[in-house]
Amino acid sequence: MSTKYIFVTGGVTSSLGKGIVSASLAKLLQARGYSVTIQKLDPYINVDPGTLNPYEHGECYVTDDGAETDLDLGHYERFLNVPTSQANNVTTGRIYQTVIDKERRGDYLGKTVQIIPHITDEIKNCVTKLGNKGTYEIVITEIGGTVGDIESLPYVEAVRQFRYEHGYKNTLVIHLTLIPYLNAAGELKTKPTQHSVKTLQSLGIQPDILVCRTEYSLGEDQKRKIALFCNLDNNSVIESLDASTIYDVPLMMADQNLDSVVLEKIELPQRNTPDLTNWKSFLSRLKNPVNTVHIALVGKYVELQDAYKSIQEALVHAGASSECKVEVTSFHSEELDDENVAAALEGMQGIIVAPGFGRRGLGGKITAIKYARENNIPFLGICLGMQCAVIEFGRNVIGLNEANSAEMDPQTEHPVIDIMEQQKDVTDMGGTMRLGAYTCKLEADSLAHAIYGRSEISERHRHRYEFNNNYMDNYVEKGMVPSGMNPENNLVEIVEIPEHPFFIGVQFHPEYRSTVANPHPLFVNLVKAAIGEKHAIAVN
Ligand code: GLN
Numbered sequence: 058m059s060t061k062y063i064f065v066t067g068g069v070t071s072s073l074g075k076g077i078v079s080a081s082l083a084k085l086l087q088a089r090g091y092s093v094t095i096q097k098l099d100p101y102i103n104v105d106p107g108t109l110n111p112y113e114h115g116e117c118y119v120t121d122d123g124a125e126t127d128l129d130l131g132h133y134e135r136f137l138n139v140p141t142s143q144a145n146n147v148t149t150g151r152i153y154q155t156v157i158d159k160e161r162r163g164d165y166l167g168k169t170v171q172i173i174p175h176i177t178d179e180i181k182n183c184v185t186k187l188g189n190k191g192t193y194e195i196v197i198t199e200i201g202g203t204v205g206d207i208e209s210l211p212y213v214e215a216v217r218q219f220r221y222e223h224g225y226k227n228t229l230v231i232h233l234t235l236i237p238y239l240n241a242a243g244e245l246k247t248k249p250t251q252h253s254v255k256t257l258q259s260l261g262i263q264p265d266i267l268v269c270r271t272e273y274s275l276g277e278d279q280k281r282k283i284a285l286f287c288n289l290d291n292n293s294v295i296e297s298l299d300a301s302t303i304y305d306v307p308l309m310m311a312d313q314n315l316d317s318v319v320l321e322k323i324e325l326p327q328r329n330t331p332d333l334t335n336w337k338s339f340l341s342r343l344k345n346p347v348n349t350v351h352i353a354l355v356g357k358y359v360e361l362q363d364a365y366k367s368i369q370e371a372l373v374h375a376g377a378s379s380e381c382k383v384e385v386t387s388f389h390s391e392e393l394d395d396e397n398v399a400a401a402l403e404g405m406q407g408i409i410v411a412p413g414f415g416r417r418g419l420g421g422k423i424t425a426i427k428y429a430r431e432n433n434i435p436f437l438g439i440c441l442g443m444q445c446a447v448i449e450f451g452r453n454v455i456g457l458n459e460a461n462s463a464e465m466d467p468q469t470e471h472p473v474i475d476i477m478e479q480q481k482d483v484t485d486m487g488g489t490m491r492l493g494a495y496t497c498k499l500e501a502d503s504l505a506h507a508i509y510g511r512s513e514i515s516e517r518h519r520h521r522y523e524f525n526n527n528y529m530d531n532y533v534e535k536g537m538v539p540s541g542m543n544p545e546n547n548l549v550e551i552v553e554i555p556e557h558p559f560f561i562g563v564q565f566h567p568e569y570r571s572t573v574a575n576p577h578p579l580f581v582n583l584v585k586a587a588i589g590e591k592h593a594i595a596v597n
Contacts, residue, residue: 060188061323062228064216065199066209066264068253069235073270074306076129078233078297079199080136081307085316086195087137088307088331094193095133096145097126098180099201100208104150108487115363119517119569120145123493129199131367131569135374136307138574147183149208155179172211180215181222194325204232205256217261226324232257232264233297236271236279245273247283254287265322266293266315274298292318302373304340304573308333339377339573346382350587351404355425355442356411357418359387365411368439371571375580381588388425390418398428407435407559407587410442412519412566416465423449435559435586437579440520443562444474447524447552450537457531464522475525477548483521491518495543497550497565503540504561505551508582514541516550516565523564524549559586 065079076097083093103109106117107125118131124143133141156179160170188196200216202209220228234250250269257264267289269275275283280294287294295313300306310316311331320327352372358364369385376383386405393401402408408429410422422445429436430449438446444462451460451473462474483489494515499506506512526547529539541551541563554560563579571577 059227060193061195061325062184062188062219062223063195063197063231063319063323064219064229065197065231065233066204066213066216066257066262067200067202067233068204068256069249071203073233073235074297074303075199075201075233076132077303077306078231078268078310079129079197080132081310082231082315082319083133083195083197084136084307084336085311085331085333086319087139088333088336089316089320089328091194091325091328092192093137093195093197094139094141094145094187095130095137095197095199096147096184096187097129097199097201098183098212099127099146099148100206100212101148101201102150102153103148104154104487105146105148107490111358111364112361115361116366117519118367119492119519119566121494121515121517125488125492125519127201128363128366131370132303134569135370135572138572144183144187147180149211152176152179152183173214176211177215177218180212181219184215184219195323204253204260210260213257213260213262220262226322229266229319229323230257230262230264231266231268231319233268233270236269236275236296238272245271245275245279247279247286250283251286258288263288265289266295266318268295268297268310268315270297270299272299290318293322302340302343304336304343304373307336308340335574339374342380343373343377346376346380348379348381348588349384350376350381350406350584351384351386352407352409352584352587353388353402353405353425354385354409354411355388355390355393355422357390357413358411359389365568367566367568367571368409368411371568371577371580372584374571374573374576375584378576378581379584379588379590381584383584388421390421390425393421393424395424398424402428402434405434407437407583409583410436410438410445412440412442414441414464419445419465423452427453430554430557430560433558435583436557436561437583438562439568440564440566443552443564444522444524446560446562447473447532447537450532450535450554451528454535454537455528455531457528462522471528473525473528474522476521477523480521490521493517495550495565496545497541498544499551500538500540503538503551504553504555504559505540508561508578510578516563516567517569518565520564524552559583 105125116128118126122142126146130141200212275296372383426449451457457471459470460473461469463472539549552562567579
């Protein structure tokens with residue numbers, strides 16, 4: 058089987074939704090029976106986004122194999138329901154690191170190491186590595202950034218060479234651009250798109266398909282004009298109108314035959330028409346809710362839309378599965394205190410405390426958890442959210458006034474959350490946390506067991522601190538119990554309060570595993586508990 062390669066580039070501005078368009082195309086091809094994967098090449102020098110602040114780059118997504126990646130990989134998994142891995146996200150930093158390591162080893166002995174051919178060769182290697190696995194008939198590679206940027210140049214050159222080497226029928230370039238609407242003129246303007254395509258052409262690449270992001274529908278005349286000035290077939294100008302939900306985009310692309318035009322150009326059989334039955338029924342449940350539920354999301358990056366992307370999407374999936382509109386209200390943890398918490402959280406039927414790092418906003422998180430615990434409001438604490446639940450319980454129920462995480466106060470008298478043994482000697486910050494999927498055994502008769510409907514699960518992690526087992530007896534005695542443990546090292550993965558209707562804290566990140574096809578049971582059951590339904594309905 059020879060793999061076909063599709064490259065997706067972007068022009069005019071960033072944030073046009075290349076990730077969603079790539080995921081939508083992949084969904085349509087998958088729905089026709091093709092095996093597809095998506096890869097993101099990011100033109101920044103960080104080796105991965107793990108060391109980036111969410112303000113810089115949105116959420117850091119984590120794969121099963123422990124890669125800290127761009128959040129677009131989350132979209133790929135949510136759309137395709139197929140796990141991604143380190144190979145699906147490569148940055149300029151990683152490419153340079155590989156090339157420099159090779160240079161030091163002497164792999165290029167005698168040669169001058171240069172952007173062309175060494176960096177471009179390494180970029181091409183990263184693409185073919187996925188294709189050569191023999192698993193995928195189609196590899197879609199999304200090039201981050203905007204064509205014309207200095208950082209993107211080696212990638213665009215690598216794509217140019219790749220097409221020459223693999224053949225023009227085995228490769229395809231889709232360029233995503235913006236068609237702005239000028240209010241004063243009352244017109245959509247195609248000139249920026251023409252210029253962006255010219256930039257691409259000047260770098261030796263003729264795009265095969267243009268996807269045009271636009272607020273208003275392009276008429277046939279506009280499409281023809283774009284096709285004429287950009288050397289495209291008339292059926293190869295696709296509009297991407299602003300959508301009410303990202304999950305509409307595959308259907309919008311299908312309406313304009315994006316998938317069949319792609320298959321025709323890469324000379325693959327049309328096979329069956331896409332089977333989108335399940336996707337459509339998800340959309341119909343999403344758009345026709347019978348209930349509304351109010352969920353509070355407490356975190357310190359809430360002002361940034363993308364900081365908790367996977368949690369937001371997991372709630373969308375969970376809501377659709379219960380035909381329930383989930384209204385998420387974000388609360389900045391720095392703004393919550395004992396005085397205002399009741400008024401602020403009034404009307405919230407469920408509370409999530411988000412993952413995070415560092416001391417800022419810790420007090421507000423603890424306050425929100427106390428409120429959820431004392432008022433029997435369904436609560437889900439994720440990673441730092443779980444750790445805060447342990448601190449809160451330690452301080453307010455067990456009476457350990459100094460209970461804290463060693464992350465927040467290394468000298469604390471009661472480090473109920475402590476640094477993991479394996480982390481003590483870690484000095485580098487990048488890629489050194491406990492990362493990726495680990496097994497967790499669930500206690501029979503626990504809420505966790507009822508939620509998952511089985512006794513062993515695997516979830517993804519990203520942390521350095523853990524529940525301090527020296528305090529286990531104090532917790533169990535007062536009513537907070539560990540209901541999920543890592544079977545190898547006894548690390549507490551889940552805590553819950555059996556007396557509370559729904560209070561659960563998880564050391565892992567369930568949000569990374571929620572997809573359209575498989576809404577995550579923790580979020581599904583949080584929503585059910587919040588609307589007052591019995592939670593013990595296993596979903597998988
Ligand atoms: N800062 C905490 C730790 O490192 C929690 C991490 C997280 O929420 N992802 O353990």
